Amino acid sequence: MVDSRGQGKMDDEGGPMDEPRPSSSAAWRSVVVFWGGVALIQFAAFCFLRNNPRFKKLYNVRDSVEKLRCSLASKDLGSKWNLLAWIPAVLRATDDEIFEQVGLDGLCYTRVVHMGIKLSLLGCFVAVWLIPTYFTSPKVLTIQKEGGYIQEIPLSNANVTDFLDRMSMGNTYQGDPRMFAGVVAAYLMSVYGMMLLHQEYNWFIVQRHRWLERRAPENYSIYVDNIPPSLRSKTALREYFSVCLDDILEIQMVQKVPELERLCARRAKLTAAVKHSEALLAQLKSTTPSAVLPLVPFARQ
Numbered sequence: 093m094v095d096s097r098g099q100g101k102m103d104d105e106g107g108p109m110d111e112p113r114p115s116s117s118a119a120w121r122s123v124v125v126f127w128g129g130v131a132l133i134q135f136a137a138f139c140f141l142r143n144n145p146r147f148k149k150l151y152n153v154r155d156s157v158e159k160l161r162c163s164l165a166s167k168d169l170g171s172k173w174n175l176l177a178w179i180p181a182v183l184r185a186t187d188d189e190i191f192e193q194v195g196l197d198g199l200c201y202t203r204v205v206h207m208g209i210k211l212s213l214l215g216c217f218v219a220v221w222l223i224p225t226y227f228t229s230p231k232v233l234t235i236q237k238e239g240g241y242i243q244e245i246p247l248s249n250a251n252v253t254d255f256l257d258r259m260s261m262g263n264t265y266q267g268d269p270r271m272f273a274g275v276v277a278a279y280l281m282s283v284y285g286m287m288l289l290h291q292e293y294n295w296f297i298v299q300r301h302r303w304l305e306r307r308a309p310e311n312y313s314i315y316v317d318n319i320p321p322s323l324r325s326k327t328a329l330r331e332y333f334s335v336c337l338d339d340i341l342e343i344q345m346v347q348k349v350p351e352l353e354r355l356c357a358r359r360a361k362l363t364a365a366v367k368h369s370e371a372l373l374a375q376l377k378s379t380t381p382s383a384v385l386p387l388v389p390f391a392r393q
Contacts, residue, residue, distance in 0.1 A: 116256040139175035154194075162193035196303045200296065207288050214284055218277045223259045225273045230265075319345075 114122075142151040149156040154165035164185055190199045231252075233245040247265035252258060264270050304311050314333075323329055326343045333340060 115254045117254055120256055136175075139178075142178070143175060164189055164193045191299070191303075196299060199299070203292060203295070207292060210288060211281065211285060214281060218280060222273055222277055225270050226260055226263045227258050229258075229263045229268060229270055 138151060141147040152165060154160050154162050164181075187199060187202075190202060229249060231247055231250045233247055234242060235245065249263050249265045249268075252263045257263060261271065261274050319329070323332055324345065324347060326345060329343050329345065330340055
């Protein structure tokens with residue numbers, strides 16, 4: 093029944109009635125339609141903007157900035173009407189190309205994605221025999237008594253009627269041996285995931301040493317902060333680190349000197365004022381002015 097005050101549905105005792113929950117199939121369908129549509133719109137916008145000259149620097153920076161340009165980001169960019177030509181080029185990229193042109197961080201990210209794809213494929217394989225196992229779970233327990241009398245007792249999963257719910261573990265009843273199928277699948281996924289992690293860890297150790305062996309400045313530089321006042325000079329730092337390091341190529345030191353920065357800014361203003369006054373003096377000497385032009389006053393030291 094409906095409350096006369098328009099406050100929703102009421103049961104026979106005058107209390108509020110629970111709104112019916114949407115089925116799992118309906119909820120899954122609405123999620124796929126909404127978020128799938130959002131993903132498609134975003135993907136189409138990315139494919140269009142990455143080839144647009146106005147937004148190319150934002151969505152394809154490795155092909156727009158000269159210092160960051162690499163051949164991996166420049167080949168097979170696609171045209172105005174072929175916006176998906178870059179996808180095969182990305183899928184054909186090897187680990188060595190990504191390592192040399194993108195870096196170890198980008199290569200590790202792609203390896204994590206590949207590991208997730210492998211786990212997903214195993215999940216699809218497991219679902220091939222899990223779904224029929226759960227779907228065929230009985231709803232009633234049939235007991236045949238004396239005299240040919242057959243009694244049917246509803247099980248705990250008798251109310252599971254949604255098609256999507258019947259393919260899940262929720263369709264099993266209490267004490268159903270089919271639940272062991274989920275246990276086996278969980279152990280299988282866990283063992284395979286640990287094997288992949290062990291494999292990727294061994295790979296990362298090799299690639300990390302390979303990255304550190306590159307003759308790049310970042311691999312042979314040492315960053316030190318909180319330097320004592322007695323060592324805040326290039327000569328003192330060189331003498332200090334020469335005890336443990338054989339070859340020191342260069343030392344760069346950045347100090348926080350607010351007073352010096354303030355004086356330098358003041359000097360820059362005074363220099364601009366002097367140059368302006370010199371320009372006015374040159375103008376006075378080259379012409380015959382009818383009045384004396386005032387010079388820019390110098391700030392007192």
